[in-house]
Amino acid sequence: MSEDARIGLIGLGTMGAALASNIAEKGFDIAVFNRTTQVTRDFAAQAGDLAARITPTESLEDLVAAIAKPRAIILMVPAGDAVDAQIDALRPLLDDDDLIIDCGNANFQDTDRRVEAATGPFLGVGVSGGEEGARHGPSIMGGGKADLWARVEDIMTAIAAKHEGDPCAALMGPGGAGHFVKMVHNGIEYADMQMIAEVYGILRDGHGMDYDSIGDVFAEWNKGPLESYLIEISGKVAHAKDLATGAPLLSVIVDAAGQKGTGRWTVIEAQHRLAPVPAIEAAVVARNLSARLEERAKGQEVFGAAPQAFDGLDLTTLEKGLMAGKILCYAQGFEMLSAATRDFGWDLPMSRIAQIWRQGCIIRSSMLDDMASTLNAEPGVNLMFTDHFAAILRDTHGALRQVVAQAALNGHPLPALSSGLAYFDMMRTTRGTADMVQGQRDFFGLHGFVHTNGKTGQHGPWAKG
Structure with a gap:
């Protein structure tokens, strides 16, 4: 059990528990927290050889205290309001440069909104592969600022699946780009x-x-x-x-x-x-x-x-x-x-x-x-x-x-x-049937059409004046 964990994780459901075990297995000390305390205790008790790298905590304050600065904390909670509630509860406990990483199945628009509203560093990261992938190597699609991704890139590439040695993890772009992909x-x-x-x-x-x-x-x-x-x-x-x-x-x-x-x-x-x-x-x-x-x-x-x-x-x-x-x-x-x-x-x-x-x-x-x-x-x-x-x-x-x-x-x-x-x-068809649609639109609404001679705003004979 480490008192100076490299990273934290909140949410020990199926995916969260698998991802936390993957992180520990790859040699990174991790502090974990779940809203239901017994879930945290059971996870730690069943960690086996990985237990030495896992610090179970029973409050957000204890979780934050167990992570080395500048902190990085992964959220693995259900998408939607639960993510916002978790951020609101966690952010006041963090330093200005502590990083929150949403690795859940978020809508990219929510991620964009959270980036804009964030009072501290934030990444939105898409993780694919189900429980097996999370445990043994998922595909990871990062979204956010490059310097923030760089802070956890070694962890993300270590836990990701490999294709002929190439990690299946990369930064897609800013904001919600990772969750969009x-x-x-x-x-x-x-x-x-x-x-x-x-x-x-x-x-x-x-x-x-x-x-x-x-x-x-x-x-x-x-x-x-x-x-x-x-x-x-x-x-x-x-x-x-x-x-x-x-x-x-x-x-x-x-x-x-x-x-x-x-x-x-x-x-x-x-x-x-x-x-x-x-x-x-x-x-x-x-x-x-x-x-x-x-x-x-x-x-x-x-x-x-x-x-x-x-x-x-x-x-x-x-x-x-x-x-x-x-x-x-x-x-x-x-x-x-x-x-x-x-x-x-x-x-x-x-x-x-x-x-x-x-x-x-x-x-x-x-x-x-x-x-x-x-x-x-x-x-x-x-x-x-x-x-x-x-x-x-x-x-x-x-x-x-x-x-x-x-x-x-x-x-x-x-x-x-x-x-x-x-x-x-x-x-593969240059001329389809949209001409009829445009003709209909012009007939009932005078929406106009583009003539094959290049002129725009044209109308059929039903147009008055």
Whole structure:
């Protein structure tokens, strides 16, 4: 037990306890505090070999006293009002140069507000990887002033996941930049998960495959270009058995997906940034619809269940279709990050973001290596138009079209994959159908339009005078 801890941490829930253990394991003395004293005591009692580096405290005053100056204290409390309340309780006990670090799942706008209102140093840091990542190496996205990040950079890089020795931790930019990048990460995560679930539905209801066979398909795909954490765990989930009944686990899970709001934040902010993310939006809608169990039951009673068995798609076509959808999902996410750079002046390090997502986080995948190289070689270019990924999309978009078409004909809803295909088609078409929309707007509201001759503020023949 240290009386001169290098860093403090408040909040010993699942993520906080895992992160504190990670910090101690990497050789840093840490003082910890939890509002419920017994939680702190239990954490210290179960620390094992790490106990010598952990100082449990039972009041904020004791926590502050246990940390070496200038202090740095991590907050791992629920996002929202709880963070503000914790800051208000903690700041009066600190010196002017003591640093508060919010490593929770904060909305980036809250982080910006806290930076502006802060009476002392403050960082907002996004941490991805769930409990396993927090304990053994997450992806870490810092936000705030460079000199403040430098004070804890050695800790952040030590506890972060490593990709071939490169720490998956970096400063994204000032203010809420770190939490913004984490938010977009979570939005991509929503869409990636939904696309995988849609393909799972085709395998189960379209092809009539049992759960173990579906698990085998995902396990095989994880050996190829789709290699990723989410594909890997999808195979494991499909293979898993319910502990209570011995039945396939997926067969006993209620068909309603939970959410904590970060996907919704991504979609709302994308609209403000004029950055279309239709695959992410579709994934959020899918979760919302999944929760409407009674209405869905009524719909099935009235119309019959939608999904029908069919055999028009082979596994290679499904794999390629999922590959195309995944690329388009990431392209949308990185375009949203580019919009933030434009609107907020953050100069987000696109290639570095892809690098720190290669390990530790939920969306980690082998594809991110190529994305990092591509974003460095062709900065400012939509991923779908870059040489590397355009070549892959030329090879796979036809498969995506077959998947979406066959699914639609046989009653399989694919909101994320179909929205990805629509995005692809709109983004490769010079003249679409917005001329009709502008004509309608001018007819009922005289909103005007841009003529193909270059003149602005033009009107149709219905305009008077």
